[in-house]
Amino acid sequence: MATDTYDVIIVGSGAGGGMSAYHLTRSGLRVLMLEAGRDYDPTTETPMFNTNAEAPLRGVGTPDKPFGFYDATVDGGWEVPNEPYTVAPGSEPFIWWRPRMLGGRTNHWGRIALRFGPLDFKPYSRDGLGYDWPITYDDVAPWYDKTEKLIGVSGAAAARNLLNTPDSPPGCLMPSAPPRAFEIFYERAFRKMGIPVIPMHGAVVTGQMEGRNTCLFATPCGRGCAIGANFQSTTVLLPPAMATGNLAIRTDALVYQVDMNKAGRATGVSFVDRKTGEHHSVAAKSVVLAAGSGETARILLNSKTAAFPDGLCNTHGMVGRYLMDSVGTGVTGQFPSMEGLPPTNDDGQGTQHTYVPWWGYEKQKALGFARGYHIEIGGGRHMPSMGMAGLLDKGDVSVGDDLRAKLRDRFGSMIGFDGRGEMIPNDDCYCEIDPVAKDKWGIPVLRFHWKWGEHETNQAAHAVKTFLEVIDKLGGKPQGKVETEGHRAISKGGEMIHEIGTARMGHNDKDSVVDQYGKSWAVPNLFIMDGATMVSSPDKNPTLSILALAWRSADNLANLAKQGAL
Amino acid sequence: MSDQAPTPPETGPYVSKVDRRTALAWIGVVGAATAVGAGVVVYGPKTGGDKITRGYGTDPKLTKPEKAPWSRIMTDGQLQTAAILADFILPATATAPSATQLGIPDFLDEWVSAPYPDQIKDRGAIMNGLNALSVHVLKADAGARTAALTALQTSKDEATHKFFRRFRSLTVGAYYTTEAGFKDIGYIGNVPRASDPGPSAEVKAAIESELAKLGL
Numbered sequence: 001m002a003t004d005t006y007d008v009i010i011v012g013s014g015a016g017g018g019m020s021a022y023h024l025t026r027s028g029l030r031v032l033m034l035e036a037g038r039d040y041d042p043t044t045e046t047p048m049f050n051t052n053a054e055a056p057l058r059g060v061g062t063p064d065k066p067f068g069f070y071d072a073t074v075d076g077g078w079e080v081p082n083e084p085y086t087v088a089p090g091s092e093p094f095i096w097w098r099p100r101m102l103g104g105r106t107n108h109w110g111r112i113a114l115r116f117g118p119l120d121f122k123p124y125s126r127d128g129l130g131y132d133w134p135i136t137y138d139d140v141a142p143w144y145d146k147t148e149k150l151i152g153v154s155g156a157a158a159a160r161n162l163l164n165t166p167d168s169p170p171g172c173l174m175p176s177a178p179p180r181a182f183e184i185f186y187e188r189a190f191r192k193m194g195i196p197v198i199p200m201h202g203a204v205v206t207g208q209m210e211g212r213n214t215c216l217f218a219t220p221c222g223r224g225c226a227i228g229a230n231f232q233s234t235t236v237l238l239p240p241a242m243a244t245g246n247l248a249i250r251t252d253a254l255v256y257q258v259d260m261n262k263a264g265r266a267t268g269v270s271f272v273d274r275k276t277g278e279h280h281s282v283a284a285k286s287v288v289l290a291a292g293s294g295e296t297a298r299i300l301l302n303s304k305t306a307a308f309p310d311g312l313c314n315t316h317g318m319v320g321r322y323l324m325d326s327v328g329t330g331v332t333g334q335f336p337s338m339e340g341l342p343p344t345n346d347d348g349q350g351t352q353h354t355y356v357p358w359w360g361y362e363k364q365k366a367l368g369f370a371r372g373y374h375i376e377i378g379g380g381r382h383m384p385s386m387g388m389a390g391l392l393d394k395g396d397v398s399v400g401d402d403l404r405a406k407l408r409d410r411f412g413s414m415i416g417f418d419g420r421g422e423m424i425p426n427d428d429c430y431c432e433i434d435p436v437a438k439d440k441w442g443i444p445v446l447r448f449h450w451k452w453g454e455h456e457t458n459q460a461a462h463a464v465k466t467f468l469e470v471i472d473k474l475g476g477k478p479q480g481k482v483e484t485e486g487h488r489a490i491s492k493g494g495e496m497i498h499e500i501g502t503a504r505m506g507h508n509d510k511d512s513v514v515d516q517y518g519k520s521w522a523v524p525n526l527f528i529m530d531g532a533t534m535v536s537s538p539d540k541n542p543t544l545s546i547l548a549l550a551w552r553s554a555d556n557l558a559n560l561a562k563q564g565a566l
Numbered sequence: 567m568s569d570q571a572p573t574p575p576e577t578g579p580y581v582s583k584v585d586r587r588t589a590l591a592w593i594g595v596v597g598a599a600t601a602v603g604a605g606v607v608v609y610g611p612k613t614g615g616d617k618i619t620r621g622y623g624t625d626p627k628l629t630k631p632e633k634a635p636w637s638r639i640m641t642d643g644q645l646q647t648a649a650i651l652a653d654f655i656l657p658a659t660a661t662a663p664s665a666t667q668l669g670i671p672d673f674l675d676e677w678v679s680a681p682y683p684d685q686i687k688d689r690g691a692i693m694n695g696l697n698a699l700s701v702h703v704l705k706a707d708a709g710a711r712t713a714a715l716t717a718l719q720t721s722k723d724e725a726t727h728k729f730f731r732r733f734r735s736l737t738v739g740a741y742y743t744t745e746a747g748f749k750d751i752g753y754i755g756n757v758p759r760a761s762d763p764g765p766s767a768e769v770k771a772a773i774e775s776e777l778a779k780l781g782l
Contacts (some may be wrong), residue, residue: 038625047628049756052743056622056634058673059743062682064624069631075624178764185773188782206762216758223628337776344765347755383756384747386739397719397730399655404662404750407738411751475780 006032006248006284007561009269011255011299015543016290016530018233018241019147019550020557024288025246027558032282033251034271036291037074037100042107042234046072046226048219051383058386071106072224075100082274082440083254085294086447093530094448094493095430096294100274102251103234104292105497107224111203111231111351112149112376113153114540115144117164119361123424123536127370129455130424131322133535134507134516137166148172148201150230151547152209154349155201162196165357174207176200177217177349182379182415184366187354189473194205195359199375202351203231203544220383221350230350253280256443258287258303258312258526260543269299272441285565286519286525287558290550293323293532294431297502298446300513301433307509311433313513313522319503320431324537326498327373327421328455328491329460331467333476334391338413340381346380346412358421358539369458371420374539375466381412390414390479414479417470419463422539425501426453429493450493464489498542500531517556525566529553580649583669619681640675644693647700648674652737654715662750665741673740674733687731695729 007029010017017033025031047070051060055069062069066077075081076099089095099105118137123130147171156173176199187197204221205212213227228235241247242333255271255501259281268283297320299541301311311319329343357371385559392398398406428451430500433444464484471478506512518533520526529550531542560566598727601748617637640648652665652674665671702714718730741747748756765773 013577045628047631049758050629050631051745051748051756053740053745054625055631056686057677057680057682058740060684062621062680064621064682065626069622069626070628073722077624081624117724177762181765181769181773184765184770185777188777188780192782214760217762218758232686242781337773337780341772342766342768343754343758344769345755345759345762348762381753381755384739384751384753386743388742388751389735389738397734399719399734400657403655403734403738404659407742409749413752473780473782524591 003345006030006282007566008286008288008557009034009282009284010031010288010290011269012290012292012295013102013238013249013545014106014233014290014292014530014532017288018103018106018237019547020288020290020529020554021241021247022237023551024558025241025244027554027561029246029558029561031241031247032284032533033247033249034255034269034282035102035104035249035251036254036274036295037076037102037104039109039249039251040074040101040103040234042072042103042228042232043226044225046224048223048226052385060196060386061184066522067108069225070220072222073099073101073303076511083421083445084437085445086434086437086438088384088449090183091448092452092493093448094450096446096448096494096499097497098295102204102249103232103238106231106233108222109543110541111221112541113148113151113201113203113231113544114374115166115168115201116140116538116540116545117166119164120536120538120540123371127364127488129370130372131506131511131535134505134512139349139516139553140292140545140548141166143552144544145169145172147544147551148550151203151236152205153201153544154200154204154206154351157199160198162198162357163361165198168201173201174205174209176202176353177206179353180346180380181344182338182346182347182412183352183354183377185335185338186377186379186415186470186474189470190356192473193469195356197356200352200355201544202349204349204351205229206349209349215349218347254441254443255291255299256302256441258289258299258523259283260303260305260312260523264307264523266523272443277441286527286561288527288529288554288557289532290530292530293500293502294446296528296530297431297534298433300503302444308522312526313503313520315522318513322425322501322504322535323429323431323499324423324425324501324534325491326496326537326539326541327419327423327452327456327459328496329463329489330416330418331464331471331473331482332414332416332479333467333474334410334479335415335474336478337475338415339409340437341412344381344412346382348380349461352376352378367458367462369455369456369462371422371424371459372539373459373463375419375463376418377415378418379412381416384411415476417467419460420541421456421459421463422540423456423537424453425450425536428473431502439459448493452487452490452493457490459486460490461486498537500534500537500542503528504530504535505533506535518553519556527553527557540560576659580646580666580671582645582654582672601647634676634680636679636681638675639679640696642691643700643704644696645671645675646694647703648733650711651696651699651715651718651733655734655737656741663746665737668741668744668746670740674736677736677740688736689730691725691732692736695726698726718732
């Protein structure tokens with residue numbers, strides 16, 4: 001392999017790496033993709049239609065499989081064997097979800113594919129907080145169009161022109177499946193409150209799409225999809241990239257360093273083979289890091305040269321800074337009105353069919369927090385799990401026919417409301433190299449620092465208040481202990497698995513690590529094409545934007561290559 | 567484990583419904599096993615051997631899951647007591663099988679034997695509860711047995727109450743995750759469809775009627 005010459009090495013195979021490989025190989029560049037995890041084939045490995053009764057412990061989550069036995073996460077979760085990370089003393093909790101498989105987190109992700117809006121790219125201009133991106137919504141819009149058409153996104157609807165909630169142009173989206181029983185039900189409460197409920201944008205093929213299978217409207221997307229009816233890098237991006245003949249993939253290759261020459265250019269990368277423990281170096285004309293915001297920062301920080309004693313591109317100490325996640329909080333209600341409905345099939349299209357976009361842009365000052373959240377709402381008669389007894393009242397002790405009748409009545413009567421909100425970057429949230437801890441192969445690991453700001457905790461408190469109001473309007477009862485105080489209601493740092501922003505883009509080499517195309521200011525042939533380049537963390541889930549920005553950046557890289565600039 | 571309910575409901579001792587292949591794999595761990603028919607295995611007393619305490623690992627095969635690898639720890643007395651209590655909670659009906667017909671006691675054994683934190687947390691309460699209950703149900707006549715089971719529901723003793731609630735929760739979860747459970751509770755999904763037409767007119771009408779009552 002060392003004797004091969006590649007135009008580009010891409011580190012990572014998820015949303016950023018997969019899209020980069022898709023475009024660069026189709027542009028005629030020879031690409032080597034290095035993935036830290038094992039090879040993974042969704043067509044043969046996806047447990048579609050398996051019941052929980054077939055799985056150990058009825059499929060419940062365990063430390064080996066934290067999101068449940070069937071979750072499409074290999075060798076990972078909140079802990080990865082042999083690959084620790086640390087959280088600094090005094091920090092608020094931070095947890096880091098990593099898989100070790102081809103396609104990365106695109107195999108199990110929630111498939112929610114919302115565009116960032118115009119305000120999301122200029123948050124500082126809007127309210128003086130955070131930072132503006134060097135680009136506008138209009139710069140990215142054509143790439144959103146292309147990305148939606150390529151990966152397959154549902155949610156087509158007549159244009160609504162809601163503030164900062166972009167409608168996709170006609171032809172980009174497929175229609176969603178109709179609202180399910182619980183979605184018809186909850187919509188009426190929001191309507192009464194003057195809050196819009198609109199079709200979710202989900203990365204699921206719900207209609208006819210050339211070259212793709214249509215959703216079977218059954219079996220959870222989180223297991224992956226054997227027929228490729230939702231978006232996974234492994235089913236949508238990597239096969240066409242491989243078909244060009246320009247892509248080589250090496251799995252179990254844990255990259256830990258960008259190799260540099262004396263002229264200050266990247267010559268390739270070094271990695272350790274996770275299976276053999278052997279170290280290798282491979283060469284290419286340029287390097288793309290798309291290992292995920294945490295791992296990308298770790299590689300940069302562990303790549304030290306005389307010119308970059310604190311890590312590559314880190315002369316100003318910005319690598320690892322501006323780490324963000326989404327604000328998460330949720331309340332579940334039980335609704336007597338939904339009891340005893342005739343059986344109906346609520347399996348749906350994998351994502352929610354409808355959702356609530358943030359509605360408070362124009363009264364943000366009065367609300368006491370600067371940025372908003374959207375609401376993801378789950379419910380219905382899903383495949384029973386070990387939690388079925390949770391349908392019963394706390395003091396219930398029934399058995400026999402009485403027990404059966406209560407469960408039958410209440411099946412499908414729970415609805416969960418989850419806020420997913422914007423976080424403003426702050427100086428207390430960042431990652432750095434731990435001065436002591438190392439992984440199994442002796443490579444220094446990340447140490448995280450985390451502290452939510454008041455804008456985030458106030459937002460979480462507002463979300464809980466909203467959910468309680470909606471539950472009350474619908475005649476429901478909140479379930480479990482409801483935290484109304486923001487610090488208690490808010491998720492842990494990293495828990496939403498939207499960690500982004502450790503090598504942000506900007507206008508110049510003083511305010512950022514990379515330019516608007518992910519090209520690093522410090523090293524002319526080093527590019528970053530994952531969520532690390534993001535400048536703000538809008539409430540909209542980041543994957544669609546990672547894909548669109550990676551495509552835009554890869555196109556720029558391909559043009560530079562054509563011009564001989566690499 | 568098969569989801570098909572054998573008939574008629576059992577009246578004798580509970581017979582494990584783990585498959586023969588799994589049972590043979592456990593020999594030397596759990597004890598000598600005798601295959602007495604398709605899918606039915608009766609365990610002999612434990613004969614020692616190395617216990618397997620590992621989990622299924624971070625990369626188990628998902629499409630055809632292998633049986634949980636860890637050794638089972640329930641004694642026959644505990645398993646028989648679990649069977650009696652599970653069928654008190656979910657006895658057979660005219661249309662649905664009993665908990666034991668679905669092999670729920672074997673699942674409970676799998677659960678309390680598992681090497682993971684949540685299951686280990688359940689282990690003490692479930693095993694102690696079964697031990698305490700066994701005295702009152704294993705060799706009792708029908709009347710005394712029913713009295714002991716019914717007393718669990720209203721017990722003021724915190725440990726007893728906790729045991730009953732948790733045991734019932736596990737039994738309910740295990741039961742309704744089977745195909746027979748799907749049928750009993752009215753879960754009609756997990757089937758491929760060409761499209762999702764949304765809820766029927768009947769369902770929509772029922773929701774509208776409820777919304778009207780709420781003033782929505």
